[in-house]
Amino acid sequence: MPNSSFRHLLFLVALTLASLTPTRASNLELSPTVSAILDQIYSGDLSAAIEGARHLQTDQPTHPLGYLLEAEALWWKIWCTSAEFKYGMSYPRHRPKLPGDQHYLDLAAKATSLAEVQVAQQDTAEMQFYAGMGDALLARFYGLRGENRNGARAGVRARERFLRAIALDPHLADAYTGLGLYNYYADTLSAAARVLRFFMGIPGGNKQEGIQQLQRAIAEGVLTPTEARFYLAINLHNYDQKYEQALEIARPLAEKYSTNPLFQLILGDLYAKLGRRQLAEQRYRTAAALPVSDKECHNHIRNLVQASLAAIGAAPPTPR
Numbered sequence: 001m002p003n004s005s006f007r008h009l010l011f012l013v014a015l016t017l018a019s020l021t022p023t024r025a026s027n028l029e030l031s032p033t034v035s036a037i038l039d040q041i042y043s044g045d046l047s048a049a050i051e052g053a054r055h056l057q058t059d060q061p062t063h064p065l066g067y068l069l070e071a072e073a074l075w076w077k078i079w080c081t082s083a084e085f086k087y088g089m090s091y092p093r094h095r096p097k098l099p100g101d102q103h104y105l106d107l108a109a110k111a112t113s114l115a116e117v118q119v120a121q122q123d124t125a126e127m128q129f130y131a132g133m134g135d136a137l138l139a140r141f142y143g144l145r146g147e148n149r150n151g152a153r154a155g156v157r158a159r160e161r162f163l164r165a166i167a168l169d170p171h172l173a174d175a176y177t178g179l180g181l182y183n184y185y186a187d188t189l190s191a192a193a194r195v196l197r198f199f200m201g202i203p204g205g206n207k208q209e210g211i212q213q214l215q216r217a218i219a220e221g222v223l224t225p226t227e228a229r230f231y232l233a234i235n236l237h238n239y240d241q242k243y244e245q246a247l248e249i250a251r252p253l254a255e256k257y258s259t260n261p262l263f264q265l266i267l268g269d270l271y272a273k274l275g276r277r278q279l280a281e282q283r284y285r286t287a288a289a290l291p292v293s294d295k296e297c298h299n300h301i302r303n304l305v306q307a308s309l310a311a312i313g314a315a316p317p318t319p320r
Contacts, residue, residue: 028126028174028222034065041073042226042253044260047293049073062118064111064130071107071137078104080262080297082144085307088273090265091238095144108137125169129178132161136178155182159203173220176213177228183210188239218249229253233266243273254283261287261301265308272312281314288317 030038033056040049050073056066078101082092095101112134115127135158142151162178186205217228233250236242247270254263268283288305292298306316 027172027220028129030222034069034223037069037073038223038226039257041069041076042257042260044076044257044262044290044292046073046077046297062114064114064127064134067107067111067114068130068133068137071104071111074104074107075137075141076262077294077297078141078144080294081300083262083300083304085304085311088311089237089269090262090304090308091234092144094146097145101141101145104141105138108134108141110134111137123164123168125165125172125175128161128165128168129172129175132158132165132175132178135161136181155185156203158182171220173217174222174224177217177221177224180210180213180217180228181231183207183213184235184239185210188235226253226257230263230266237266237270237273241273243270246270247274259290261290261292264290265301265304268308272308277312277314280312281309284308284312284314285317 033052037049037052037056040046040052050070053066053070053073056063056069060066078095079092082095083090084093086093112131115131115134118124118127119131135154139151139154139158142148142154158178159182162175162182165172165175166179183205184207186203187207187210211232214228214232218225218232221228229249230253233246233253236246236249247267250263250266250270253260254267257263264283264287268280268287271277271280271283284305288302290301292301302317309316
């Protein structure tokens, strides 16, 4: 065989082998600064997280991520101060309109607008994802305030952006957090909400597909796996009453971020539902003992713990 033909054959073999080799899944690349801010958020150090996010905004004023991170930190304070213990679960069910909420809304809108500017210049999966995250932050906040139409519109916009991100890059695992939550919630709507969805032309969802998407985000995401894990555990508890499964999903949160009292409360609630009173009491008292820098959140945690302990017939927490 001529040398040139032999080299050509080797080249074809090499191409074939390369095509059989799995390619590395593309995903977001987070700087150490961003990773540190995320750890501060989920560890419950919200003041430090907000400060870090604002520094990131100063360093990269045209990038949406700094604004998204500050809004995320604020959301956890909103969750903390809005939660109530009811039906054996600490969970925020409604929040009135408050003057201080506008800053959160401005941050979410800013992140989306910055991402849209970059999408107009070059349509990328990353910027579609960030734009979708901004809309998703609006959707969940409007939902908490009972502004269902605003929440639905923002949720549909977020879904469209996440779908576009996946179309551009099917390996962008973090986009599956948003899609998973949309699919889950859209499939658990009340009858009245389904009627509203029909007249507004809002796409439906599939709960099982949503759960699979959240599981993928947990396994492969880099920005949102903690968020995906948290909401999957909460939803399995609140909507499906699958307490054991929710416990297995939530437990790593309390182990990795042991200083976050909200994660301790989640485990306490699940242990109580499963009849494991001693373990529930232990988690509740751990939540009460953890330091919380934000005074309003600290006081609210104490109230939640007191109600939780009373529900299982345990003594109130020791005054601090």
